[in-house]
Amino acid sequence: MAGSVRSREGSSKVLGSLEQEILDVLWKRDEATGKTVHADIKTVRDIAITTVLTVLERLAKKGYIKKLKGESVFVFRPAFSKEEFAREVSNGVLRDIFEISRAGACASFVDALAETDPLELDKLSALIEHKKKELAKDR
Amino acid sequence: MAGSVRSREGSSKVLGSLEQEILDVLWKRDEATGKTVHADIKTVRDIAITTVLTVLERLAKKGYIKKLKGESVFVFRPAFSKEEFAREVSNGVLRDIFEISRAGACASFVDALAETDPLELDKLSALIEHKKKELAKDR
DNA sequence: AATTATATTCGACAAGCCGTAGAATGTCAA
DNA sequence: TTGACATTCTACGGCTTGTCGAATATAATT
Numbered sequence: 001m002a003g004s005v006r007s008r009e010g011s012s013k014v015l016g017s018l019e020q021e022i023l024d025v026l027w028k029r030d031e032a033t034g035k036t037v038h039a040d041i042k043t044v045r046d047i048a049i050t051t052v053l054t055v056l057e058r059l060a061k062k063g064y065i066k067k068l069k070g071e072s073v074f075v076f077r078p079a080f081s082k083e084e085f086a087r088e089v090s091n092g093v094l095r096d097i098f099e100i101s102r103a104g105a106c107a108s109f110v111d112a113l114a115e116t117d118p119l120e121l122d123k124l125s126a127l128i129e130h131k132k133k134e135l136a137k138d139r
Numbered sequence: 140m141a142g143s144v145r146s147r148e149g150s151s152k153v154l155g156s157l158e159q160e161i162l163d164v165l166w167k168r169d170e171a172t173g174k175t176v177h178a179d180i181k182t183v184r185d186i187a188i189t190t191v192l193t194v195l196e197r198l199a200k201k202g203y204i205k206k207l208k209g210e211s212v213f214v215f216r217p218a219f220s221k222e223e224f225a226r227e228v229s230n231g232v233l234r235d236i237f238e239i240s241r242a243g244a245c246a247s248f249v250d251a252l253a254e255t256d257p258l259e260l261d262k263l264s265a266l267i268e269h270k271k272k273e274l275a276k277d278r
Numbered sequence: 279a280a281t282t283a284t285a286t287t288c289g290a291c292a293a294g295c296c297g298t299a300g301a302a303t304g305t306c307a308a
Numbered sequence: 309t310t311g312a313c314a315t316t317c318t319a320c321g322g323c324t325t326g327t328c329g330a331a332t333a334t335a336a337t338t
Contacts, residue, residue, distance in 0.1 A: 035285085083240045087247040100224060135260075155295075189298080190299060287331080292326090
């Protein structure tokens with residue numbers, strides 16, 4: 001259920017696997033100390049807390065999460081919601097792929113969406129209509 | 140015009156810059172020897188031919204291009220058309236991003252498309268309709 | 279205050295990817 | 309045989325990511 005933003009075969013990645021894991025924890029908890037994140041991940045894998053701290057630090061440096069001073073202990077929280085993040089990331093990726101082939105990307109988008117959640121197709125249609133009106137108005 | 144599949148800010152990449160450059164040459168020429176690719180790139184940058192050969196080799200190993208025995212000299216050609224490639228790549232990336240947030244990805248997709256080529260919105264609508272019929276039939 | 283427990287920071291290493299290319303080797307014709 | 313050109317090997321440097329141990333700072337206890 002926790003999504004990985006890593007493609008299997010090395011072709012394209014957005015975040016490292018551990019970075020992703022940690023972000024998932026933060027999204028789930030909304031906010032957590034390094035200790036908590038560590039505890040969460042340790043239920044599944046054995047890992048040193050410093051490892052978690054380091055990656056937390058790196059994520060903060062990249063701007064994906066915020067490091068805040070809680071009462072006597074630092075707490076981390078996502079800088080973006082899952083939605084915002086997905087939006088942000090796909091924007092970059094898509095723009096790049098579009099330069100190669102808009103058509104190909106569109107086709108694959110619809111395919112992926114259909115396979116993943118067919119009902120979402122309607123919502124996408126709606127989105128498009130909305131967008132078109134928006135564009136029409138803006139001129 | 141030549142598309143880069145590299146995001147600027149480190150967040151997500153599909154191919155290295157030189158790999159992309161070389162693939163672009165191959166898509167443009169459909170098929171070419173290492174020498175030719177090198178010549179093409181050298182009109183813009185100074186680079187050793189072995190560098191080109193190495194990357195060509197790596198691309199072949201990754202399955203993005205094919206290395207074929209021409210008459211006395213190897214020739215390389217894309218293993219996928221631009222469209223197929225974009226499709227392939229976005230499929231992986233999108234699937235991953237969907238796991239984070241379908242809604243966010245959809246929103247950004249429409250945005251990116253609208254900004255890049257508004258007319259394509261209609262084609263996307265058509266694609267969706269087509270897909271929906273396809274799905275309806277298949278059950 | 280002195281000691282112990284916790285939290286945080288630093289610096290590092292290994293592995294993998296990518297750009298880069300020289301050196302070595304292979305191949306074919308003059 | 310001697311070149312000229314083609315192909316392969318090996319390798320370095322830089323950057324990212326997972327992984328930590330050691331050092332240091334901070335707070336809690338005795």
